Amino acid sequence: MDAAVERDFREFVEARSPALMRLAFLLTGGDQHAAEDLLQTALAKLATRWRSVDSPESYVRQVIYRQQVSWWRLKWHRHETNVAAPPDEAREDGTSAVDLKMTVRAALSRLTSRQRAVLVLRFFEDLPEAEVARLLDCSVGTVRSTTHRSLARLRVLAPELEETLKEVRQ
Structure with missing residues (x-):
């Protein structure tokens, strides 16, 4: 990006990020970290197409919706549960299988x-x-x-x- 295009992109991000973050926050069910990831993914996609997008906000909103739907479809994402304190007992989370695969490989x-x-x-x-x-x-x-x-x-x-x-x- 040249300086003028980058400045326009930064101005858009600064101006619209709070509203877009609220949208992402609501779509993720109040998960702040997931909302940040969702917005960051959408803005990264916008950055690659900044010059060719006529309506940046519409484009970002569409990316946010579609990305969230994609994440809903992922099996691991559906079973993730946020809790205030860790459980007393450890549950099998699949890391031992991954460790085994890495060791075998x-x-x-x-x-x-x-x-x-x-x-x-x-x-x-x-x-x-x-x-x-x-x-x-x-x-x-x-x-x-x-x-x-x-x-x-x-x-x-x-x-x-x-x-x-x-x-x-x-």
Whole structure:
């Protein structure tokens, strides 16, 4: 943006932000942080189209409405609850699954490509040993020994996966 266009955009934001913030606040059910995020998203989209938008306020309002509808549709957004104090007991929030995925991904990245391929095909794609052998153009015995060595290597690389590896073997 050149200086004049940027100045016009800043003047619009300063003049209309309070009213637009009230709109976003109401649409988010009184969640101040979500309202700020909503308005910031809308203003960022407006900034990219500032020169071509005839009615900036109408454009921002439309973006706010559509963005809020998109957020309503997101599963995680619907289940979020704001409370004044944290609960006495911790609830499962899905972070342990994310931590597990990150640990597995990091450990797999440190295996050889053949070891990684065997484990992914066997345990993530749930293919039988014979199919893995056919896909990798090797013998079933090679698949079995590579699986054994790969799981042993994962135990060394990520000992925190031991419980998961026990479940895999069963």
